[in-house]
Amino acid sequence: MLEITDEDITLAEAKLLPPGCSFDEERRAFIRSLYSCDVIACPGSGKTTALLAKLLILGKKVSFLKGGGICVLTHTNVAINEIKKRLGDEADKLLSYPNFFGTIQSFVDRYLASPCFIKLFNKRLTAIDTEYYLHKLTSECMASRARPWISKQVQGPGYDSPSDLLKKIQLDSSTLTFDLKPIKLANTTTITHIAITHACKKIFESGIISHRQAYNLAKYYLQNHPALDDLFSARFKFVLIDEMQDSYGHQIDILDALFSGPRSVVQKLGDPNQAIFSTPTDSEMEWRPRDGALTFSRSMRFGQNISTVASKVRTLRHIPLLGNDNVNSHKPHIITYNDFCMDCTIQSFGKLIRNLGLDEDASINNKVFKAIGWVGKQKETTCIPHYWQSYTPHKKNIAKFCSFRSYIKSYEGLHCGAHSPKIFQRLLYEGIANLVNRCNTAEGIPFTAHQFKNWLKTNNSELYLQINSTISQWFLEYLLGKSEDKIIDEATVLLDPLIAHCSDKGMALDFISSTTIDDACQQDFACNFVDCISDIQIEVGTVHSAKGETHTATLFLSTFYHKDDIKYITPFLLEKPVQRTMGVRLKSCIKISHVAMSRPTHLFAMACHENNIADYQSEFSDNGWVIVSVESLMT
Known part of the structure; x- marks a missing residue:
């Protein structure tokens, strides 16, 4: 029988806490708990450290999980990086199959939205990105017979741009049809309604969807495959959700639908008093901890x-x-x-x-x-x-800039020349991922830079190593005064194997060679x-x-x-x-x-x-x- 003992906790303390320090009874109660519960953690409570201790212990007791894994969900990758940093070699086992560590969005994309899309359209999703989806939808709508109506609406006081209007269109999770009533187009027989609906379907079915539509697909998938909750409960015996207060209503609905049964232990950690990112409306309320929640009431931060x-x-x-x-x-x-x-x-x-x-x-x-x-x-x-x-x-750390040059320029503009090769590499990989998605490769390469790096490492390790090595060299030379023009010239050659698979090579080359500098990349903090x-x-x-x-x-x-x-x-x-x-x-x-x-x-x-x-x-x-x-x- 699975049990977490005082000896287990003592070993975790030795690895995670300063010499002579130990977890108090509130933290120990959480670490020992093997039942579904909520944990309300005050600011500076050491919640992350207690969570790491629990993961460290569970990672050594995988045999008791009977083939199941641990699922840890967060809202950013910061927590995942913290796990890697503080657990060292132990993290490799925790981050491997059958476990899953990632954001709620990445979990939904991987296990629900993507399989649902493949089942519906027999092809992979191309991109899950709201900004890119709105860009493609706006272009399609403004080239249609809906243009006059959209232009008229944007001239009014309610909207700043066509995309500001079109982002209000909703996808019905039950039917996967588009609802235009939020933009006051209820009559489905009008030319405008028909044109916009056609554009929405075209972009959606091409595999370009928004982040919210990924949740719509997930909900549709769950509604039409009710046995999924049993499968997920068998796969993940422990589900730990961090920063629960930052979850939106539609995220909570999906998680509750997947892990509501008795076969999974679901523990949600957070602080409702710090819920400044979730929707503050009564129609989509934030996380409400259950009765009997555990608490971390003492802050280690302040007096x-x-x-x-x-x-x-x-x-x-x-x-x-x-x-x-x-x-x-x-x-x-x-x-x-x-x-x-x-x-x-x-x-x-x-x-x-x-x-x-x-x-x-x-x-x-x-x-x-x-x-x-x-x-x-x-x-x-x-x-x-x-x-x-x-x-x-x-602004956002990395926007979807209009040119590859902008990603180079943003190293100084957004990060004040941070002298960080890691930031420089991250920026350029974002630029390469943007290039890949803009030219709509046939292979269906994942849209995010992280997913693209993983895909490239698996499918073309030689090019992956070459890109990494070249970016490192560019970084050193850029600090010594190498011009963006020279980097652009070399990038055109370096990325040729990717460009060769583009359905629109002209667009790809234009993106790389463009001299346009996006205003958003030149911010001096x-x-x-x-x-x-x-x-x-x-x-x-x-x-x-x-x-x-x-x-x-x-x-x-x-x-x-x-x-x-x-x-x-x-x-x-x-x-x-x-x-x-x-x-x-x-x-x-x-x-x-x-x-x-x-x-x-x-x-x-x-x-x-x-x-x-x-x-x-x-x-x-x-x-x-x-x-x-x-x-x-x-x-």
Whole structure:
């Protein structure tokens, strides 16, 4: 019988924890658990380490799984990389068949959407990518008799572009037919409806689909093959889902349909109080932990001064949030500004850091100081650029650029010349994958760079090694001043075996040789760093960009989303009576604020206009806050 013993846990502690440290009873209860359950883990709780310990132990007990495997699902590949990094050689076994480690999207694509598409159309999917799907659909629609109607709609106030309109079209999971009612085309007999429906079917049946359509295919597959849940339960005896709070409703539906039976142990880990990425609407609600959930209530990140504040601003407040007694966190601060000194707020935070001696504290390693807010886009109402005019919102790490040259250029533009061969290689593989998909190869090569690398390694190992070697050489030469033109010339020769299989060789060569530089690849993030006083630099960003990070000190910039953030959360901070049912906006602000408050180890501060707390200053002081003005800090 499968059992996890104290001896197993002790061995895992020796591998994963610093000398002399051990898991507390909350973590040990989770590691030992062999039944389906939910785990609510507070910020900085060491959830990932506890999960790694469990995986390390299960990996050594595979004989008890009777041929079944372990399925670990996440929302990003960060967790997978963490497993590889911290488990070393042990990770090779865990990441091999019959186990699956990957994102929920990659799981659905591989095991449900792709098999369903092959069964329906007797061919492979070409690309699962929303942006690429919309690009192809827009081109098809604008070349059809629907063009006049689409152009007219886009001229109105509701849509910025044709793709902005067309992305609202939905695929029915029961019939796999396209529903145009969301774009107000209910009459199926009109020329426009017929043209757009034809375009949707053409792109879809060609094997180019959006990420959401992959879930539609998955749901259709499950509905028409009800025995699949038994097969998956037999294949995966343990299913561990990390960061469950970031799951969307349609993802939860698929997972519940696959693993609802008693044959699989399903454990979901996350924190509903940090659900800032899932849809905040009542129609598609976020993860709701089941009764009897296990909890990680003590944070290893921050001390009691921060945990006291963060515990008040949560959507679920019945679970304790305890601080780390070994971390000396300062009292929380409110930095107030007036109409004339708002743009000095972040610099004043630097002065506060210096006054408290955080920048010179030798006991703190890897000091990180950040200023983060909710609204990053430029608006008339309060937003991050009002605090720091040079702020530039982060775009996706890698977009689908319009030319191969743009991927080379983005190494400096998006990554500030990070002197990282890994980043350089990743960018160029993204460019090659984009090339492969643009020219629509007959082999059905997977669309993502990661999938393409795996395909190439399996099907043409010689070319795979040659590309890797050449990219490494390009990196060194690029640092020494080699021009993009020379790299482009060599890339044309290097990638010729791929181009030879393209159905449109002209398009492939145009993509490689194009001199066009995509604007999106020339972003300089140096403008998001504020040099305050000597040796103190503060990075500026959104709360979303800081999710999962640990800072030494965090400044939460109050912004405006229908109301100032500070006005949303003041009743919670001062423990005043609040409405029992939270609206969508209030709930969103509470979660954003909680994520911001739980980033720092030593200092949390919030910046707001002095008028917004004028009536509550004494109450804030009575609740342990230190209120200080920008002007007093800067003098």
